[in-house]
Amino acid sequence: MKTRPLYFSAGVALLALLLIITGIATARKLTWLMEVLPVFIVAPILWATAKRYPLTPLLYAFIFVGCASLIVGGMYSYARVPAGFHIQAWLGLERNPYDRIGHVLQGLVVSLAAREVLVRGNRVRGGKMLAFIVCCITLAIGAFYELIEWWVALALGQDADDFLGTQGDEWDTQADMLCALLGAMFTLFALRRWHDSQIEKAMKRTRQ
DSSP: OOOOOOOHHHHHHHHHHHHHHHHHHOHHHHHHHHHHHHHHHHHHHHHHHHSSSSOOOOHHHHHHHHHHHHHHHHHHHHHGOOHHHHHHHHTTTTSSSHHHHHHHHHHHHHHHHHHHHHTTTOOOHHHHHHHHHHOOOOOOOOHHHHHHHHHHHHHHHHHHHHHHTTTTOOOOOOOHHHHHHHHHHHHHHHSSSHHHHHHHHHHHHHHH
C-alpha cells in the first residue's frame, strides 16, 4: 500500500502551522489571505496526489520554500519583510528585495514542476526543446500571475499597494517576470542533473 512520504506530511503540517500563526499575527487580514491563497490551492492538490503520483523530494522541498515565502510575505506585505530590509542594507539596494526573491522562487518551482511532468510523461524529445518549453511555461504562468495580481489589486482598492508591493517601481511587472525566468534558468543549468536522478527514482517507484 502506497503512503505519503514522511517528509511531505511533515512539510504540510509545518505550512499549516505557519498559516495559523501568521493569520493570527498579521494586522492585514485581507492582504494576507490574498497572498497565501496559492498555498490553500496547491497544498490540497499535492496532498491528494502524493500517493499515486509522488513528486521528487527536490520539487517538494522547493514548493515548501516557495509556500513559506508566500506566507511570510503575506504576514508583513512583501515591501516590509524584515529579512528583506537586512538584505537591502547588506547589498546597498534601493528597495526591499524580498518580492524579487519570491518571484525567483516562483520561477524555480514552476520550471521544476513543468520539467518533471514533461520528463516523466515522455512528452518532449531533446534537451534543448525541453528547456525551451519549460522557459515558455514559466513565463506564461508568471505573466498570468501578474494578471491575477492586477485584477486582485483593482478589487482591493486602497490595499492594493500592500498586495502588489511595487515600492514605486513602474517596471515592477517586467522585473518580476525576469526574476521568474532567472529561476527557470537556475533550474535548467544548476539543478538539471540532480533533478534527473530523482525523476528516475520516482518513475521506478510509480512502476512498482
